[in-house]
Amino acid sequence: MAALAVLASGCGVASRAQDAGSGTAPGVGSNPPSGPVGPIPAGLQKFYQQRPDWQRCGTNQQCATIQVPLDYSKPAGQTIELRARKVLAKDRGGRIGTLFINPGGPGASGQEFAAQAPMLFGSPLLRKFDIIGWDPRGVGESTPVKCLDTQQLDAMIAADGSPDNAAEIADLDKQSKIFEAGCQQRSGRLLPHVNTKDAARDIDVLRGIVGDPQLYYLGMSYGTYLGATYAEEFPKNVGRMVLDGAVDPAITSEEMGIEQAKGFDKALEAFAEDCAQRSCKLGNSKDEVLAKVDKLINDTDEHPLPGDGQRQVTQALAMLGLVYPLYLKDFWPRLEDAVAAGLSGDGSRLLALADEYTNRQPTGYADNSNEVQIAVNCSDRPDATSIAQIQAEVPKFKAASPRFGEFMAWSSVSCVNWPVKPTNTPHPIKAAGAKPIVVLGTTRDPATPYGWAVGLAHELESGVLVTRDGDGHTAYLSGNACVKNVVESYLVQGNTPAADIKC
DSSP states (O other), X not given: OOGGGSOOBTTSOOOOOOOTTOOSOXXXXXXXXXXXXXXXXXXXXXXXXXXXXXXXEETTEEEEEEEEESSTTOTTSOEEEEEEEEEOOXXXXXXXXXXXXXXXXXXXXXXXXXXXXXXXXXXXXXHHEEEEEEOOTBXXXXXXXXXXXXXXXXXXXXXXXXXXXXXXXXXXXXXXXXXXXXXXXXXXXXXXXXXXXXXXXXXXXXXXXXXOSSEEXXXXXXXXXXXXXXXXXXXXXXXXEEEESOOOTXXXXXXXXXXXXXXXXXXXXXXXXXXXXXXXXXXXXXXXXXXXXXXXXXXXHHSOEEOSSSOEEOHHHHHXXXXXXXXXXXXXXXXXXXXXXXXXXXXHHHHHHHHHHHXXXXXXXXXXXXXXXXXXXXXXXXXOOSXXXXXXXXXXHHHHOTTTHHHHHHTTHHHHTOSSOOOOOOOOOOOTTOOXXXXXXXXXXXXXXXXXXXXXXXXXXXXXXXXXXXXXXXXXXGTOHHHHHHHHHHHHHOOOOSSOEEO
16 A cells, blocks of 8 residues: 555665774763764763663674664653664774664664675775664664554555545555554554654764764665755764665655656666567567556456465555566566466466565564554655545646556555654755765666756755666665775775766
8 A cells, every 4th residue: 555655775675883892982971072073962961972782693793772862852751772783894903983874764674784784785895894784763673663463564555556436545544544543552652753853863873872973874765865864964973975876855745756656667668678678478579568567457456366375466466566676677587477477367476576575474574664664754744634635646646657656646645644743844955064975876766766866966065976877776786886986985985976977
């Protein structure tokens, strides 16, 4: 129901420092640290000056639990936990500091991303930085948002995302209300405080704890919005920041949904053209391939496919199975096979892709990312406030993207009944006074369209745009040597690209 409209993680999964024992900031004592980053915000000394107990949790890795305020306007009030993982720099003597990483989502686990860093990141970063990934507030092993059980979440995700009649609209509304009630019941105190602005404040606490005078940061997809928000809140604290697969904070939820729908269309057309050139199972021309994809979408609306013996593949699940492989070109052969199998009456491959997209395992969902995505997105920016408003917007979405537009429009139903009213409004982030910030955009990125990177880079006073001409979501982990060299030279040596460049 809502999974198409969320932002995706840099790892290709969506859904809309110092050594241990020396983790306090320099100068801690009777006087708060001062200098280029300024003093610790009033009332937050105990958080910035805490000494986490880093314990070994893997080869060359340590984990710790960190306390932050539930409500930053009440720092003496309730606290919540953040769980973090640190990959120790290999060059201990030549270590630069800490590189904080966020894979996106919202809802993706930074801890898991850090655990994968030795396999994903270039050796210059692994040598020179401690790399810290953390589960942001509401996510995973940090104090989590909890809303639904497996059966309830299955029903919500499988609900018809392009309702054709009043009964299907009523079911979407019902699923949204069940979700809202579950979140209120299980996580009511947390819901008003999972917004991105509060999560950005958490980053500065983490920076203070490890003792780095300025922030080194690599954020992907939604992580770019989190990073840009940090730069807006703490511009003087920005050291070196890379925002990969950028979100444009100036656009509305409606504009975001329309542009994502168009982005998925563009990516699907690229897949179809590639498939046809190989004379694949779906046809010998781009139009023939797209026609078969459209047939699958239309057929599953009326007749769900058999899936895993327990769940059927509804149109909503089929759409997730189609969308997920568009994030990574290496997955295109799996998309070809899944569509071909679906047209022959077998939905198991589509379901497997949809389950990977939503982190659904045989025993249930592996994490709470589906719930967090909705909680953060609805809290961050105004969205649809009624079913009637969504119905009025559907024609505009369908005109922009006949294939994906309607699904994007109806995904807003999750926010119609959301109990927390967003305090933020879309606006350009300038981060005046920040050091140069490198923004990466990929020309055929389906989830964070290239135009968003252009927008963010131009809105930031110190933004520098790096363009990757290619397919798939995000740039640094794509295997593009040009992008890799630019990012690592900037983060390790401080070599900011002199002007916007193309890779």
